């Protein structure tokens with residue numbers, strides 16, 4: 423997808439550079455490696471969006487917040503000093519990126535680092551475009567919150583679903599192609615998402631001193647993390663609250679047990695004595711994406727970003743329309 | 757309208773949505789005895805590059821699959837003019853009527869029609885926007901277009917041949933494949949048989965119009 427073209431190109435460059443220098447990892451060239459790493463790293467700016475992602479953010483009416491720091495959701499900052507606690511809804515998203523271990527079989531750690539950095543940057547930027555807040559990085563993965571004070575819950579849920587669907591498409595399609603080209607077992611994502619309502623989510627400072635973060639204590643944050651482990655390769659699993667909040671999502675959800683054929687997988691959590699049963703659902707992110715206003719679907723099922731700024735299309739050629747257009751010979755007889 | 761028809765259109769509408777996911781609304785237009793399927797159609801080129809999205813309405817008469825499917829462009833992205841083969845209401849002239857009528861006789865499939873007629877029509881409009889011409893040209897307007905169709909696609913060389921051909925079909929005379937053709941040239945099967953078969957499927961109404969046109973009576 424053109425949205426991620428620069429990320430794609432950077433990873434491709436890292437792979438070919440890393441391979442070209444067969445002796446790269448053996449020779450004692452920390453300076454060379456440093457240069458290579460920082461060169462690759464600088465291909466994509468950190469604190470600004472490339473034109474197409476910026477276009478998407480403006481279509482969504484979002485000004486991404488690059489000034490955030492992990493472990494301190496800006497809407498709950500005051501809890502860090504006050505030591506107070508507060509109840510407020512949040513959408514918790516766990517994104518796990520698996521399979522990059524295979525990169526070590528082929529590349530020097532400095533190349534692996536550059537590749538991982540680019541993929542992670544793509545993930546972070548995607549979340550920021552949709553107004554997400556990156557709460558924590560772990561390994562190759564991310565823990566992201568959507569929503570906060572003054573943000574409509576429905577919108578927060580939709581943004582969480584849209585950003586994760588888009589990022590999954592990038593990994594499943596663009597990265598897959600790139601990794602297969604290089605003969606590397608491909609990397610994939612597993613994502614878990616859940617919504618905790620105002621009564622369910624307690625915000626507070628956890629940890630001690632500087633080893634601390636403003637975080638949520640919530641069944642639904644825990645469930646999001648747990649559901650991520652139930653997701654299939656490049657899959658997204660969501661809890662009941664997510665699909666109840668946005669009725670449109672129902673048509674894209676089906677209980678995880680339908681896929682696994684194991685009735686035990688239906689509920690991610692239950693308290694039988696209270697008659698409380700919470701279902702986890704596979705989310706059909708691919709067909710959901712096709713319905714979004716900023717996505718176009720080709721006849722072969724490939725997706726494209728509908729940019730409002732035509733400048734990014736400078737590689738297109740009108741000649742490529744001819745084989746389709748010439749099948750039509752219009753006639754006017756009114 | 758029978759429930760059998762309703763089932764068929766629902767099945768074919770689901771099939772259409774798989775390929776064109778934003779063609780997602782189906783309503784009934786009782787006045788026109790038709791279903792209306794509306795939404796967005798996205799245009800890509802053969803290289804997979806995205807170009808444009810049009811908001812359209814596809815009108816599917818209750819006689820589906822034996823019908824002429826109509827298309828209206830509602831996003832106003834195409835200038836309303838004869839040169840663009842679109843009228844003031846956005847009704848699109850997808851093809852020469854004869855081909856659409858022949859398809860009606862055979863029966864159409866909603867998804868195939870959208871892929872083979874509607875999609876190329878809009879790809880061609882994108883092409884026109886950028887180049888000022890159509891990829892494979894267009895038919896001249898009104899009867900001149902029909903004249904061109906007879907000559908280019910049916911190989912009919914002059915007005916007399918066209919008039920004789922149409923009058924033969926309208927007379928409902930029967931000829932065996934090995935009989936001498938009505939034009940007296942050679943065996944029917946080696947002569948005008950294919951023309952006769954195609955034009956029969958177009959239907960008498962259109963043929964009467966064509967006849968009047970060739971006789972300069974329009």
Ligand SMILES: [Zn+2]
Pocket residue numbers: 937938939940941942947948
């Ligand atoms: Zn003949």
